[in-house]
Amino acid sequence: MIHLQDIRKVFNAGKPNEFVAIQGVNLSIDSHGATALKGPSGSGKTTLLSLLGCMARPTSGRITLQEREITSLPERFLTAIRRETFGIIFQQFNLIKGITALENVMLPAYPTGAKHASLKKRAMALLDLMNIADKADAKVEWLSGGETQRTAIARALINNPAIIIADEPTAHLDTALSREFMEIMRQLKNEGKTIVIASHDPIAYASDVIDRVVEMRDGILVSHEDVT
């Protein structure tokens, strides 16, 4: 589904603080499976995840998504791919404060121009799926850690993406909530979604939900193994 070919990512190129985050990575991620990117802090997991999710472009190398080369696409097309293909769950969940959980869930679908009524219905169904329908009208800053996490997952699903990307999703959760998160990922995988999680938390990468673990260190892919 996604192929990365000789990917290199350099920050501040040509400047004294030049930093090579990713170096010569070749990787293929298949559909309908769950992949974990593991490695210590600074190993390049997050950078690789943002390249996978069309949030950044590689300095060199090629990325193809469903046989389509996407590295050279203009920003507008990348944004459309990001919106339609990927659901992103951030480390801090990055919900927008001051508005309700329901509005947060609906936000990624606003640029699609979907009808408000059908959009609201879809968002409510997702909140219901996450068992937090009763919190739809609550402002996100009033939600508990678990409710915030579920709202972020619902937001990632609003455009019915094929691929779910999660960056250190369990970093700020206790053990119970971390396990609950992985259970939701299992459900999504069973529904046919492709899951890519970057994490250095064993609850995430060692979970039986994960089919494949890719290990990174110092921007280099050191190993990848199928665990199923």
Add this chain to the structure above:
Amino acid sequence: MGALEKQRHILDFTLSSLGRRKGKNIALIIVYTFVIFLLASVLFLTDSLKKEASQILQDTPEMTVQRLVAGRQDLIPVHYIEAIKQIKGVQSVTPRLWGYYYDARSGANYTLMVNAELNDHAGEIIIGTGVSMRNATSMPNHAVWKNDVLPFKTYDGSVVPLKVKGFLSSSSELVTSDLVLVSEADFRKIFPIAKDHATDLVLKVRNGKELATIAAKITQIHPDCRPILREDILRTYNAVFDWRGGVILMVLAGGFFAFIILAWDKATGLSAEEKREIGILKAIGWETSDILLMKFWEGAAVSLTAFFMGIFLAYLHIFLASSILFEPFLKGWSVLYPHFRLTPYVNGYQIAVLFFLTVIPYTVVTIVPSWRSATIDPDSVMRM
């Protein structure tokens, strides 16, 4: 349909965004409204004064003829009328008697003018509202009532008591506030003007298009005369009101620039929270153009709210509260400041100019910094 829904979604989100930063936006709207209020007040005031003056001047003579001696206006011999009457197109020529009278008791200058209707009522006067308020029979600043007697000092030092017969209507107060209408006999008692002289002559003509020709003929017959057309007076009034408005605007310019600095600072300085939000929106699939659209609506909502509130308050200020804030400034021009209520008159062109000078620049300055933030890579939000 999809594009419309998209606009609606983005507008909805913008409005809830504004609500989230209440403090900043309310402060901005208050200052912005105040600036629009002051600018619109000046525009409304000067425009309405000009309009009022032109309406009142509609009833004034089409042409006034003065005599000049050594470059100054002098009394005009009444026999000049005969030759002017002979000019083709002249309907009537009437001598006028008027002058300025300084009343030491009230400290004000009045305009005394002879009114033919009072000629059979010697000893009686009709006064403007400014005179009635200012003058007093017994104590200063006490209004004058009908049948009160006001003393007028004559040129030889004696006193002529004149009884108040009535008052001039307050609708014409702009130009009649300081006016005292008297009979010819009383006027000539107060001022030493010989019977065969008048202050000036007023003409009525049959065809307005012939005014310039008639004026030229008058100067041919009487080279010491200066004909003044109603249009000339109107032009002078306009220049004076424009100049007054200009002076007020100059005074307000300081405040206006202070506002520009504040607006620039408030509108252009995106907080870390706002930058983070832009990053999130980009990461979840908003395009740069969607974010700019959102910021456009945000700027437009703040500036349009302030614009309409400012215009509305200025309208109340000028047309219902008698320009209470500008009164001290305008009062400096005359002791008898007319307390008139202006007829509401709003010039659409000037409102449009005010709109393009305030709303448009403000909306643009809110978009520029967002554009810078909106073009950053969405992955920056992954590192927050």
